[in-house]
Amino acid sequence: MNQAALAGLIMVVGIVITLALGFPIGLSIGASSAAAILVILPFNQAMITAAQRFFTGANSFSLLAIPFFVLAGNIMNNGGIAKRLIGCARLVAHRLPGDLAETNIVANMLFGAISGSGVAAASAMGSILRPMEEEEGYASEFSAAVNIASGPTGMMIPPSNIMIVYSTVAGSVSIAALFMAGYIPGILWGIGCMILTAFMAKKRGYVSKEHYSLSAALKVLWQGIPSLLLIVVVIGGILRGIFTATEGSAIAVVYSLILGVLYRNIKLSDLPKILLSSVKTTAVVEFLVCVSSIMSWVMSFAKIPQMIANGMMGLSHNPIVILLIMNLILLIVGTFMDPTPAVLIFTPIFLPIVQGFGMTTVHFGLMMVMNLCVGTITPPVGAILFAGCKIGNVKIEQVIRMLLPFFAVVIVALLFVTFIPALSMALPTALGLTAAPASMLFVGG
Known part of the structure; x- marks a missing residue:
């Protein structure tokens, strides 16, 4: 040897x-x-x-964005922003069957779009909505399952810490392009959960009991606009080149801190605890x-990547078969490993293979992130699964059975994202952030 x-x-x-x-x-x-x-x-x-x-x-200058986005997320979690986002989310979902569960999904998407953390979204939204759902007779395992299943949307809809890690490992990948690429897959995940939740809620008899008058809706929207503007300020600034993703993360901290103070939900004495929690999370990632x-x-x-590439090419030269194998491997890995180390380990192994048949680094990044997001809601190490069960006060075995239909919906969405490049590439291509892939319709087509 x-x-x-x-x-x-x-x-x-x-x-x-x-x-x-x-x-x-x-x-x-x-x-x-x-x-x-x-x-x-x-x-x-x-x-x-x-x-x-x-x-x-x-x-890496890009990695500096992670501690700031983590800190911004923790400030939002303690600063009253979550409640206002839930109000805006309910405007969207209040006429749907199981309106509180649907509100949970939309709120997870909104909070994730600001904090970049699926665990923070599921924890914040679940803790606020759970008493309301119990009061209206929602089963605990149903509420918890909906909250858990929609939690990972926050890791895909920008800003996303895991995408920042991927951009560093993959090399020369625009963070702005990755952020834009995450919108459609993240929204697709959320809409899939909403459609399934509507069917399940209707079957269980969970009907909407809240109807907003125009004046009430405008009041809720007015209260939520400052929080929603954070998305516009940070992502808009990055896209227009006013500041980098790292500078945008620092702006997110300042903006969220100002809102927390104005809402009177954050005191000076709260900051040491928030900072310490953020430092612990950041230290693990770094x-x-x-x-x-x-x-x-x-x-x-x-030459481990070359050996694995040769082994996979020995099984098949068909890009569709290779991508299916990669998806299966990443889904299995995700159940045993957190997304960050999985991205760090498997990006240098798989990326050269997919580049060999024309898959872009941005498209592959979204496929990888989406795969690993599934692992956050599966045992034995699913962080969002554990957080959602703790918040919902239910056992994992109670929730898993309820989660199975959501897994099916998410896997279908994952296959769409894998084999239809347009779902992840349309926005960054239209905005001129990356070159168009060879095909926007079907990988290998």
Whole structure:
């Protein structure tokens, strides 16, 4: 066995064993990658190389957007913005069957479009709407399932922290293009959940009991406009080139903090707790990015991506078959791994393969993110699943059965996004953020 193969084997086996022993995934990746480098280089050079790669992973201006968007999301969660977004969401959904459940879906989409976090959206919206749903006789497992199933829309509708991570790993991918590409797939996910929820609610007899007069609707809309304007300010500013995504994230913090103070929901004494929570979340993401930079160096030296590519091409040269295999792998991986490390590990493996048959980096990024979003609502490590069950005060086994129809709807939406490039590429192409793909209708067509 040559040196490169031995290094790759040590890293892969090390990651598998340490994860099986319950190591945190960041420590597992870092320790296994460092051990693999020791096979390639002398100890001193190996440690210097690992340190350099660790620094290189963090040395990205784009990654600065993550702590600011995390902080903005936490401020919104505590600043009264969530309640006003729910009011706006109910204007959209109040005449639909199961109007409170439908409101939950729209509110998750709106809050996610501001905070970029599916867990924050499901936690904030679920905690506010749950008492209202209980009062109107909604079953707890139904309410929780709707909240959980629609939570990941916040990871796809911009801003999205996971897209920022992907843009860093993929290299030379416009964050603005990725953000625009996420709108239609994210809305497609949400609409699919809304259609299914309407059928389920009608079957259960959950009818709308709230009807707004014109004056009441205008009052709710007026109260929600300052919160909704955050989307316009941040995304509009990025698109018009007024500021970068990183600068936009800092503006989101200032804007949301001002709203929280004006709404009188945030006090000076609340800031240390909000800042500490944001630092903890950011530290986990940044550490994963850094250690994954070491891992990518080992993977490149050991030619692991090329070996996997050759193996997949050996199974089939049909792009449709290869994409189906990738989707299956990512769906399985997503059930056991958080989206950030999965993006860091599998982007350098799969991206060269799809580029070989003409798939754009933006389209592939949306396919990957959507796959991994499914993992956030599935056991055993689904963060949104656990948060939604805790907020809904229900057991996972009660919710899973109710979630099955939602899984079917989401998988159909995922296949549409995978094989119809226009769903993710139409907006960024129309705005001149990226070149048009070879086909906007069907991959391989």
